[in-house]
Amino acid sequence: MTVRHSTAAPRYDPVRYERGRLTVLDQTRLPRETVYAALTELDQVETAIRTLQVRGAPLIGIAAAYGVCIALAGSPSLAEAQRRAPAVLARLAATRPTAVNLSWALARMERAIAALREPDWREALEAEAAAVHRDGRAQDARMVSHGLALLAPNARVITHCNTGPLATGGLGTALGVLIGAHGKLGGLHVYVDETRPRWQGAHLTTWELAQHGVPHTLICDGAAAALMQRGGIHSVWVGADRIAANGDTANKVGTYGLAVNARHHGLPFYVVAPTSTFDLALDSGAGIPIEERSPREVAAPEGLLLAPPETPAWNPAFDVTPSELISAIVCEQGVFRGPKYDLRKDIAG
Ligand code: MRU
Numbered sequence: 001m002t003v004r005h006s007t008a009a010p011r012y013d014p015v016r017y018e019r020g021r022l023t024v025l026d027q028t029r030l031p032r033e034t035v036y037a038a039l040t041e042l043d044q045v046e047t048a049i050r051t052l053q054v055r056g057a058p059l060i061g062i063a064a065a066y067g068v069c070i071a072l073a074g075s076p077s078l079a080e081a082q083r084r085a086p087a088v089l090a091r092l093a094a095t096r097p098t099a100v101n102l103s104w105a106l107a108r109m110e111r112a113i114a115a116l117r118e119p120d121w122r123e124a125l126e127a128e129a130a131a132v133h134r135d136g137r138a139q140d141a142r143m144v145s146h147g148l149a150l151l152a153p154n155a156r157v158i159t160h161c162n163t164g165p166l167a168t169g170g171l172g173t174a175l176g177v178l179i180g181a182h183g184k185l186g187g188l189h190v191y192v193d194e195t196r197p198r199w200q201g202a203h204l205t206t207w208e209l210a211q212h213g214v215p216h217t218l219i220c221d222g223a224a225a226a227l228m229q230r231g232g233i234h235s236v237w238v239g240a241d242r243i244a245a246n247g248d249t250a251n252k253v254g255t256y257g258l259a260v261n262a263r264h265h266g267l268p269f270y271v272v273a274p275t276s277t278f279d280l281a282l283d284s285g286a287g288i289p290i291e292e293r294s295p296r297e298v299a300a301p302e303g304l305l306l307a308p309p310e311t312p313a314w315n316p317a318f319d320v321t322p323s324e325l326i327s328a329i330v331c332e333q334g335v336f337r338g339p340k341y342d343l344r345k346d347i348a349g
Pocket of ligand 1: 056057099160161167174238239240253
């Protein structure tokens with residue numbers, strides 16, 4: 001299904017689930033076309049997550065929760081569904097290693113599966129996945145209101161990757177705050193890192209900002225430091241894929257360099273993420289697994305040969321920003337200010 005989009009109407013829903021069918025807005029086709037893919041098999045959900053048709057830490061968790069329903073709700077009996085569950089959960093957990101929201105959502109589904117009872121177990125399973133989605137939306141709304149307190153009217157900000165509704169299925173994290181600031185504070189201008197090598201900034205963040213009517217300018221990742229040097233930038237805003245107990249934060253590759261540059265230029269650097277992105281089992285970012293993707297994404301993005309075909313390329317999808325470079329972490333529970341974080345103490349529940 002192809003739908004033409006206009007910049008005036010912010011109408012899009014990155015995932016929708018109805019009885020065994022997950023409809024996803026194919027993020028690999030934006031901004032060229034708005035195409036939805038219908039996923040009705042577990043391997044289709046796995047592929048959609050691996051290939052970034054569905055991406056962004058919270059949205060990966062939501063898609064995986066619905067993927068569990070797709071894989072198990074058709075089982076002939078509850079006993080059979082519970083027998084198959086460990087393999088299904090393991091397959092989904094293996095799709096992408098860095099965003100901890102994935103294992104967080106799957107752990108929630110695992111607990112729900114253990115508690116299922118006849119006769120309405122299929123409905124209860126689907127209700128839990130819907131609750132993962134609904135809770136994420138509610139967390140987004142709280143993060144946006146906490147984050148707005150860190151912005152003033154007429155702010156000029158830089159952001160990296162895509163952290164809007166497309167990444168969460170709700171309002172978004174960092175971009176959710178910025179979209180909120182456009183409506184509530186006014187005068188906002190967002191500079192968008194293109195975000196090589198998968199162009200989430202160029203393809204997705206610009207598209208979302210246009211959908212919401214937010215003034216923005218696309219920049220090459222390498223231009224962010226020069227923009228800071230010229231002056232007039234007030235702050236830098238990013239999301240996260242996994243945050244360790246000491247505040248070290250894994251996010252899209254390029255985030256660390258942006259944080260170093262922000263510190264050099266005396267700019268606040270803000271991370272916005274729900275507590276489902278916090279991995280309090282990890283003392284520091286040293287334990288965060290970093291996904292390495294195909295070298296072809298760097299050397300031949302979207303089929304365009306940029307380097308001689310035999311050129312080796314290194315393609316880490318994420319990097320880790322040390323917590324001392326982070327001015328504050330915004331989550332649904334509030335704003336935690338650096339430079340030292342002890343999230344095991346700070347986080348309630
Ligand atoms: O590889 P992606 O596109 O899934 O990476 C996404 C990011 O790095 C986002 O910044 C992060 O998930 C935060 S989204 C709310």
